[in-house]
Amino acid sequence: MKKIYLIIIFGFLYIPILTLIALSFNRSGLPTSWGGFSTEWYVQLFQNEKIFKALFNTVIVATISTLIAGILGTLLAMGMEIKKSNKFVEATAFIPMIIPDIVLAIALLSFFTLLQLTLGLHSIIMSHVVFNTAFVCAVVRTRFKYFDHNIIEASYDLGGKYTITFIKIIFPIILPGVIAGCLLSFTLSFDEFIIAFFTAGAGSSSTTLPMLIYSMIRFGVTPEINALSTFIILFSFIIVLISQRSVKGKLLI
Amino acid sequence: MIQLKNISKQFDKNYAVKDLSLEINDGEFFALLGPSGCGKTTLLRVISGFEVADQGQIFIDQENITNLKPFTRPTNLMFQSYALFPHYTVRKNIAYGLERERQSKEDIDKKVSEIILKTNLNGFEDRYPEQLSGGQKQRVALARCLIKKPKVLLLDEPLTALDKNLKEKMKVELKNLQKQFNITFIIVTHDQDEALALADRVAIMKSGELIQVGTPKEIYAEPNNHFVAEFIGKMNFFRKSKIDNDNFYFLDSSFITLPKNKVNNPEYVGIRPEDILLQPNGQNIFEFKGKILDIIYHGQENELIIISNISKEPIIVKCHKDQKLDLNSEISLYCENKSFRLY
Numbered sequence: 001m002k003k004i005y006l007i008i009i010f011g012f013l014y015i016p017i018l019t020l021i022a023l024s025f026n027r028s029g030l031p032t033s034w035g036g037f038s039t040e041w042y043v044q045l046f047q048n049e050k051i052f053k054a055l056f057n058t059v060i061v062a063t064i065s066t067l068i069a070g071i072l073g074t075l076l077a078m079g080m081e082i083k084k085s086n087k088f089v090e091a092t093a094f095i096p097m098i099i100p101d102i103v104l105a106i107a108l109l110s111f112f113t114l115l116q117l118t119l120g121l122h123s124i125i126m127s128h129v130v131f132n133t134a135f136v137c138a139v140v141r142t143r144f145k146y147f148d149h150n151i152i153e154a155s156y157d158l159g160g161k162y163t164i165t166f167i168k169i170i171f172p173i174i175l176p177g178v179i180a181g182c183l184l185s186f187t188l189s190f191d192e193f194i195i196a197f198f199t200a201g202a203g204s205s206s207t208t209l210p211m212l213i214y215s216m217i218r219f220g221v222t223p224e225i226n227a228l229s230t231f232i233i234l235f236s237f238i239i240v241l242i243s244q245r246s247v248k249g250k251l252l253i
Numbered sequence: 254m255i256q257l258k259n260i261s262k263q264f265d266k267n268y269a270v271k272d273l274s275l276e277i278n279d280g281e282f283f284a285l286l287g288p289s290g291c292g293k294t295t296l297l298r299v300i301s302g303f304e305v306a307d308q309g310q311i312f313i314d315q316e317n318i319t320n321l322k323p324f325t326r327p328t329n330l331m332f333q334s335y336a337l338f339p340h341y342t343v344r345k346n347i348a349y350g351l352e353r354e355r356q357s358k359e360d361i362d363k364k365v366s367e368i369i370l371k372t373n374l375n376g377f378e379d380r381y382p383e384q385l386s387g388g389q390k391q392r393v394a395l396a397r398c399l400i401k402k403p404k405v406l407l408l409d410e411p412l413t414a415l416d417k418n419l420k421e422k423m424k425v426e427l428k429n430l431q432k433q434f435n436i437t438f439i440i441v442t443h444d445q446d447e448a449l450a451l452a453d454r455v456a457i458m459k460s461g462e463l464i465q466v467g468t469p470k471e472i473y474a475e476p477n478n479h480f481v482a483e484f485i486g487k488m489n490f491f492r493k494s495k496i497d498n499d500n501f502y503f504l505d506s507s508f509i510t511l512p513k514n515k516v517n518n519p520e521y522v523g524i525r526p527e528d529i530l531l532q533p534n535g536q537n538i539f540e541f542k543g544k545i546l547d548i549i550y551h552g553q554e555n556e557l558i559i560i561s562n563i564s565k566e567p568i569i570v571k572c573h574k575d576q577k578l579d580l581n582s583e584i585s586l587y588c589e590n591k592s593f594r595l596y
Contacts, residue, residue: 154332156324157323
């Protein structure tokens with residue numbers, strides 16, 4: 001009985017996704033009729049320069065914003081866990097995670113306009129750093145709950161100054177959390193649409209993959225997009241697997 | 254020698270340690286004993302440098318260390334939780350302190366191997382802390398501190414986390430290691446047995462102040478106030494029922510004559526359970542009658558709980574296992590006058 005329940009829920013979650021994957025191999029290219037198995041949409045996908053340019057932009061945005069957020073989020077988590085933060089700081093660090101994207105998007109756009117900042121990939125990156133930092137911080141903090149904080153004082157006591165203690169003791173222990181947080185923030189950044197759309201500015205040079213897909217489906221869902229989405233799903237799945245392993249798994253060193 | 258001069262430390266306007274001065278000799282095993290919240294752990298953290306005293310100074314061998322950071326103090330602290338590095342093996346945990354001193358690899362390896370033998374950790378070198386038992390973890394924590402050859406080793410409730418049998422074993426081991434390494438040990442504990450069994454000298458703390466400092470024998474035999482008497486070992490207390498300068502009157506108006514030149518007008522007298530006898534013995538005997546309310550079995554020496562007219566509270570008396578006594582029977586009890594302590 002429990003199994004059936006599980007199957008129903010997983011079906012509910014995954015049948016649409018499986019449909020999309022199946023359709024990406026549909027020769028007819030129509031969602032309404034099956035024209036036989038074909039990989040031609042994948043071939044077309046790889047010949048589409050626009051898609052590759054957008055993919056490149058997305059990877060740049062996701063990588064750089066993840067690196068910055070990884071550092072900021074880890075430091076924030078450390079400060080909050082070791083120095084003991086108050087409720088106000090806790091809430092403030094949490095808000096970028098739960099605030100509606102559209103609100104954050106408008107806020108960031110207004111802010112950039114106020115600063116008279118030219119918009120482009122760099123402004124998308126800065127915007128993504130905002131929510132990614134909050135996510136990295138949240139994940140890294142779970143790692144801090146996992147060990148006895150006295151080991152930090154023990155390290156000082158045995159002659160390890162602040163930097164050495166961070167390098168030798170704190171960082172190796174929280175590293176799995178940092179990796180998991182970075183992977184999460186990479187996937188979030190990779191498929192983020194609303195904030196990128198608002199803060200990208202005019203011009204196609206800063207179009208990211210989600211933005212390109214959005215502009216493409218205004219003329220109907222093409223099988224090419226199905227093929228692309230299949231790749232993205234596969235990619236996300238792999239990242240989630242790695243991230244789970246690094247949180248659950250033993251210490252990496 | 255370690256000297257604490259007028260140390261005070263406040264948290265939110267409450268004194269955790271209040272104007273405390275203390276001298277501890279080289280090679281001494283010293284215990285700070287007191288109930289939880291008495292400031293003993295704060296004092297330990299002030300000595301190790303994790304808390305900065307609001308007032309006062311700390312000297313070790315005449316050197317003022319008051320303003321030194323924990324990593325430059327000649328002290329090491331063994332944490333109650335042991336605080337072993339979970340991602341390091343036993344060997345690396347122990348070597349950590351020497352690596353920070355930038356000693357050569359050969360020296361470190363040699364010293365680590367030596368101390369592993371001395372602390373009976375051979376065979377466990379390559380294990381991680383989570384693969385060790387409580388006693389082994391403690392030995393690693395000890396070895397990790399001892400290898401630094403600190404002038405003072407501070408131990409925060411070292412035996413609290415261990416079960417009873419292991420506790421007894423570790424007591425012996427701690428004492429041996431302290432002698433072998435000839436390092437001053439300062440141990441913090443709330444367990445009076447632990448303090449009395451281990452320490453050369455014991456300091457009783459209450460509300461951030463020292464109440465009494467002395468050898469275990471002195472403190473047990475001559476507790477200098479009601480608090481210490483109650484905290485160290487067991488003590489029966491009797492409240493006076495009449496104001497009189499020469500005699501102390503019990504509840505039922507029986508009395509003992511007070512010695513001259515002692516405490517004036519004591520509010521209480523106290524007597525240790527083992528000083529109440531079932532047969533008259535000695536001089537100046539005070540005799541009273543009581544009924545056995547309960548017998549608490551401990552093995553060799555059992556405890557009688559007695560109700561008597563001389564006190565509202567039940568009285569605890571020691572008796573040997575061979576004594577045949579019945580519940581609810583009336584018995585006579587005897588104490589020498591000089592066994593009474595006046596408070």
